[in-house]
């Protein structure tokens with residue numbers, strides 16, 4: 315196992331925030347270095363509720379249901395909900411733990427200071443989605459792996475958002491409060507209760523949750539808009555009728571309801587400040603289950619007080635747990651809850667299973683599912699040394715070669731396979747799309763798999779890093795496996811040379827001694 319020279323590369327979250335890991339030499343391991351491990355989990359306490367449901371796996375008491383499994387393999391498993399301050403239980407274990415499991419619902423803030431103290435730390439797992447409670451730059455610089463259970467609670471959150479939209483549109487909460495306090499005043503509710511039908515709903519962020527929300531909103535006959543860095547699949551656009559808005563500030567004034575569905579990154583922190591909220595329609599309703607810090611706390615309070623925001627609902631706060639004097643508890647027209655949307659019992663079963671799966675892979679030295687990595691380290695000893703990428707043009711690609719980095723435009727994208735495959739208690743969607751990509755020198759078919767499919771939207775410009783050439787029926791196809799990466803980038807200025815499609819050229823194997831230029835010993839173009 316690697317003991318030094320580990321190179322860290324921040325994958326999804328850092329890429330999205332435009333940051334990159336420093337070039338320090340790192341000293342930690344990607345996968346378990348063998349022997350017994352100390353694993354610490356930080357979960358919310360369930361107290362009297364723990365016994366009420368055997369599947370309440372996300373609680374401190376049930377600790378993801380993995381205690382017996384871990385201990386039977388000789389590992390130590392400490393669980394606590396005590397995560398704040400210098401004398402908390404978590405601090406007592408920071409120095410010698412190997413793996414820290416946290417959740418966004420009761421986030422243990424993994425600061426650069428804690429990472430520095432954690433000399434044995436190798437792996438940070440988020441049981442759920444959203445690892446912004448971890449200092450990802452510090453984790454990357456320390457050569458740690460950060461991973462989460464991508465997709466585990468997206469249905470739970472999308473359903474919850476739909477509920478919050480309806481609660482706000484119908485002015486439900488004051489009605490409920492009247493009943494509890496013995497009142498009966500229909501007018502007090504009805505003067506600002508509406509139908510959802512015909513209203514314009516915009517999601518800021520149309521990733522897994524945003525897309526599920528659009529699908530769920532479709533039957534309500536709203537006008538659906540979405541803003542994202544990338545366009546969604548044209549099929550889904552057609553199915554939902556959702557329209558892409560490239561410019562967020564142009565979308566906001568059109569919306570009666572805005573739902574926030576982006577991760578918290580350097581770019582989205584404070585995205586909804588005073589100025590941006592002022593751009594929203596007067597009387598707008600806002601739902602935010604993404605992260606509290608995407609909002610400027612005081613700007614939301616002021617806009618709710620003035621009526622510019624007519625209703626604000628969400629389950630995410632900054633910080634968490636929200637202190638008793640958090641102003642969002644006291645502002646008018648809110649429908650806030652503790653952080654609950656992604657921790658339904660169904661979600662807990664999924665993120666517990668996903669966490670167990672990653673621990674199992676970590677012990678065995680296996681890769682995690684690619685979409686789960688937030689920060690990924692790579693062991694220098696077992697992988698080729700790093701060099702600066704040399705950008706290639708499409709017409710330089712040769713059969714059976716690899717290690718290509720190219721900037722290409724997506725000319726077209728066609729789904730050729732889409733099926734569900736059982737994986738433990740989860741069902742994974744397997745998706746394959748054939749995409750024609752190209753630059754000013756030619757085109758080639760790129761085979762996009764699973765999450766890559768979402769990035770390969772027609773018209774997008776993407777960087778294919780460490781791509782390889784697969785031969786398919788004698789023709790070249792481009793692909794990016796787990797050692798590479800697909801990144802959406804700024805639109806390129808070139809026009810694609812569509813009359814030079816390399817995938818239409820057929821190759822056949824011939825003997826080395828038939829070669830005109832002996833010594834090459836490789837597949838040659840025989841056409």
Ligand SMILES: NC(=O)C1=CN([C@@H]2O[C@H](COP(=O)(O)OP(=O)(O)OC[C@H]3O[C@@H](n4cnc5c(N)ncnc54)[C@H](O)[C@@H]3O)[C@@H](O)[C@H]2O)C=CC1
Nearest residue numbers: 443444519520521522523542543576577581603604655656
């Ligand atoms: N309240 C809860 O219990 C939960 C909250 N979440 C939050 O929801 C977020 C989204 O989750 P998923 O949909 O699964 O993530 P995802 O990664 O599938 O989608 C995020 C989308 O946001 C877009 N995006 C990122 N930065 C952007 C920017 N600056 N401008 C415009 N678009 C941008 C991405 O392109 C992507 O399409 C998570 O990061 C997490 O913070 C997730 C699960 C549970």
